[in-house]
Amino acid sequence: MSEYQYYEFVSIDQPLTLTQQQELRALSTRARITSSSFVNDYQWGNLKGDPQTWMERYFDAFLYLTNWGTQRIALRLPVNVLSPDIVAKYCVGGSARSWSTRTHVILDLLSEDEDSDEVYDGGGHLAAILPARTELAAGDRRLLYLAWLLCVQGRELDDDEPEPPVPPGLGNLSGPLHALVEFLRLDPDLLAVAAETSPPLHEKAPSTSALSRWVKTLPESEKDKIVLRLLSGDHTHLRSELLRRFNGTTPEDLTGGGRTAGELLTSAEKRWAHRQQLARQRDAAERKHREQAAAAAREQHLNALAGRQEQVWQQVAAMIETKKPKEYDAAVALMADLKALAERGSDTVTFRRRMRQLRERHARKPSLLDRLNRAGLG
Structure with a gap:
């Protein structure tokens, strides 16, 4: 059976320069290369480059998919937007790892399932997941927690490994985070158990009057820096940074969930067993109903004869x-x-x-x- 590998890289914060595009073209003659992306699939052979190096030098997002069950996604954010130390609390295993350069922190998430019967088509997955990067830049730490949960699911942590800070909103994931959960094949029972201690997410946007009052409290020198960043083009994540400051919360404000990796796995297994029991009871009830209906129809037929x-x-x-x-x-x-x-x-x-x-x-x-x-x- 022929192999299938799909590679997609996307540059979001800064477009690729002509020189960078030429560097990439030298490594692939058939890839679709634009000022913001590199896309290619392989039936035979491999990518002539190192995705880790490419993420450090060129791109903000990377998705990899194969027909033997390997699925991988990596996201890059500036270190002034997302602290490498915070990421390191959640990316703690082979399924979720992170590293940083002088300017950026990179998350690398991996799912392996050789027995998967999915239809392997790379197109569309990254586009569905990418908005989760914007949510992460805005201070939403649910993606990081999902990364840690992926390590728990892979049994990569000791049973007594403590749970990191639990972000709000795990029980009501956004569309992009749902797409990420599906792509990484996260166990729904494990996710449901993890969400039990996650408070609701307050998504109401701040009012104009509240923002106006907050802006008035900023020192003039701070406002000058903000305007200068805006005019100089350094504004990609400026809004997210300011809204985090306005909300007055940081990842350090979150407390640990108080559970361990082993406790989460045990609770997920119990939840799965309970769901299976309910499913069997439901199937039995439906089967009994069908049998009763068939018996009634049979009696009606015999009465007619x-x-x-x-x-x-x-x-x-x-x-x-x-x-x-x-x-x-x-x-x-x-x-x-x-x-x-x-x-x-x-x-x-x-x-x-x-x-x-x-x-x-x-x-x-x-x-x-x-x-x-x-x-x-x-």
């Missing part, structure tokens, strides 16, 4: 005379109805006598006799 047995026997005889397989099947079904009516009316002797006569009359029709035997019509 009651008193018309002789007509039905004549109909059976006519069907058999056609010597057609479909008519044989229909005749056998009618004879099963006649047997049920005989048993209900305690007249099985007459039914068995007529069946013996029918078998003798059609002894040279092996196909019919075989059907009668399989239907238990003696």
